[in-house]
Amino acid sequence: MSEIRNYDAEFCGNLPIHHINSIQDYGYLLVLENKTLNIIQVSENLSNITDEAPAQMMNKHLSSFFSRPDVENITKLIAGDAKDRIPLNLLFEKEGKQLSFDGLIHIKNDYSLLEIEAASKEGRKSFSDVFQEVRQFISAMESGSTLDEVCNVAIKQLRKVSGFDGVRMYQFDANWNGTVIAEDISGALESYLGQTFPASDVPKQARALYLKNPFRLISNRAYQPVRLYPVINPLTNAFIDLSDCNLRGVASVHLEYMQNMNVSASMSIRVLREGKLWGLISCHHIEPNYPNVDMRYIFEWLSVEISNRIAAILDQEDYNQSASRLEKRTAITDFIYGKDDIIEGLLDDENLNILSLFNAGGVVVKIGNRIEYRGDIPDKSEIYNLMLWLEGKGIEKIFSSSHLGELYEEARAYEKTGSGILVIPVDGRSGDYVICFRPEVIRQIKWGGDPEQVINFDKDGKNYHPRNSFKLWLQTVYGQSLPWVQNELEIAESLRNFIFEFRTKQLYN
């Protein structure tokens, strides 16, 4: 697996999806010069409303098409502080024709993007209906006390509220692969529960856009892309950046991917934790689906509630684990004081020692001319070589790996006991270390399709297609231990500081 090309870093991750220069056909785009409110670019389908060719609309004032209060509102918004994704309603007026639109405006330095969609009255709910729905959703979610329960409740409720054929919770890992951890689907969709999808399926620039936009809606993969007129934005002399635009056209590789998944509509909503993308809620529909603007905002609201609830549960888990580690660390440093000896303090208590602190299988402690071994560890000669390797690396801070064999070839021979190491350098110059070993944990990854076949290139080497099968593809991962989490590294660092100070005191007393 480590040999395969990283399509997330290169190919897929470099597709300029924000410069696609076309929009989906369920709405219309106007680009306005902020200074004048003149129209400087439009999506070509705007002609269907204005009955004017795109070229004819250029440099006309917004008031040529929209009501006076709308123009006044937009003037105020442009002068105001809010800049991104401001919702508004608009009334198109021309020669006795009146049409209502839902709009969203994104204000840039010199120009604004105004995207509009015909305001449908169908299925619109009153504020109190929406509020009640959201309230019920939140209380159902609050009944869940584990990540699993919360995700399952949220996914079920979202499917009920939205009517999508399938809703899934998709959680990213440290390498941006994603796993479906909860699912509610109709029989017509394939189940992906428990399956992992490679990072390039939602490549890095697509993921980055969720930090700006809470959701992405592709209502019909067979839509007719609508071009912009003129092709080049006259103020920037470049393709316009459509990052913020909900209507942004869709990369063709993803449309093909949707086809391969046998869905026509897709909507994904972000789940954030600590300001980073933690996961996506992915909604699919076999037929085209057009959740109205209210429904999208309800989703946006619910995604905040879901993010908060997930963060609260994970924060609580982290807190409990950190508190327990801190307690153990304090007890161990007390032992060291009590015994006036670092090695005895770290190792002597049967239940509470450095092994239990770091959930390690074995440990070696070398300080000065003393060396002690506990638990399951590699051969002594292998440990000796490992220490030489560490010395050669000049490690002065905490060093850890859950896949040592990847960094240090010789370690492949003792993966069973030492796939993972945590090194606390006591005095790197004299080769004094505390080295904790973690055993190999053999893992099976259930990939949604062969991850080595994420892209199939045509014979010409230029055209390409996403994989067309999401059939379960099992991978067994060897040579890795459980990961060392950030808090363990922090505790290791604080223990290192303690040992260092304790030694210094010992030397001078």
Ligand code: BLA
């Ligand atoms: C976008 N890919 C996406 C999105 C999702 C996925 C959720 C966001 C847009 C959307 O909501 O549809 C992937 N959807 C999934 C996965 C599941 C799911 C994994 O439901 C699992 C249950 N895709 C490829 C390859 C490339 C690629 C090989 O398979 C690149 C060459 C690219 N995916 C790609 C791009 C986008 C995307 C460019 C952004 C599309 C856009 O917003 O225009």
